[in-house]
Amino acid sequence: MGYDYCFVCGDKNPHGLHIKFQQDGDSVWAEFHCEERHIGWPNVQHGGITSSILDEASAYVPLNMGLVTVTAELNISFKSPIRVGETVRVEAHPTKTTKRLLLVEASLVSDKGEVKATSKAKMLVLSKEKQEQMGIEAAQ
Numbered sequence: 001m002g003y004d005y006c007f008v009c010g011d012k013n014p015h016g017l018h019i020k021f022q023q024d025g026d027s028v029w030a031e032f033h034c035e036e037r038h039i040g041w042p043n044v045q046h047g048g049i050t051s052s053i054l055d056e057a058s059a060y061v062p063l064n065m066g067l068v069t070v071t072a073e074l075n076i077s078f079k080s081p082i083r084v085g086e087t088v089r090v091e092a093h094p095t096k097t098t099k100r101l102l103l104v105e106a107s108l109v110s111d112k113g114e115v116k117a118t119s120k121a122k123m124l125v126l127s128k129e130k131q132e133q134m135g136i137e138a139a140q
């Protein structure tokens with residue numbers, strides 16, 4: 001099926017968020033516009049959507065370094081609601097890199113400069129064997 005069906009970035013996923021990530025050195029960033037179909041509570045973006053965006057941004061950081069990872073841990077602070085009609089910018093960057101593990105911090109900030117959510121992720125680098133076990137290699 002391939003990466004085209006990734007819920008956050010895949011072009012071919014009809015239910016996906018279709019977010020395009022840009023690289024800036026070791027960092028990545030992207031913009032997202034909250035629509036009614038993204039809500040949980042009325043007018044408030046669902047926390048799962050917020051989490052997915054932070055998770056994906058955290059995965060793109062190692063991906064841009066040529067490393068295939070999975071999220072082993074993701075700690076999120078939801079600081080202020082994201083409302084329908086708002087555009088937010090996600091940014092993620094590595095804070096520590098070892099052979100097996102990347103620590104990545106990410107944030108979601110509104111176009112008015114309000115911090116909406118922040119996260120700290122542990123991204124575990126997958127060996128070739130592990131990638132095969134998970135069927136990831138076939139998707140590349």
Ligand SMILES: CCCCCCCCCCCCCC(=O)SCCNC(=O)CCNC(=O)[C@H](O)C(C)(C)COP(=O)(O)OP(=O)(O)OC[C@H]1O[C@@H](n2cnc3c(N)ncnc32)[C@H](O)[C@@H]1OP(=O)(O)O
Nearest residue numbers: 003006009055056059069070071072073100101122124130
């Ligand atoms: C080209 C462009 C295309 C773009 C497409 C983009 C698509 C991107 C899509 C991105 C989607 C977004 C991303 C997503 O959402 S990825 C999907 C969400 N994440 C998952 O599904 C992960 C599920 N969990 C696992 O698969 C396993 O538990 C993992 C692989 C994490 C560990 O497996 P396992 O337990 O079998 O371990 P191991 O034998 O491999 O390794 C053991 C080593 O790892 C250390 N360890 C383990 N856990 C932790 C921890 N929490 N903190 C610190 N360390 C940890 C452990 O101590 C040991 O260290 P050492 O003893 O070796 O020193």
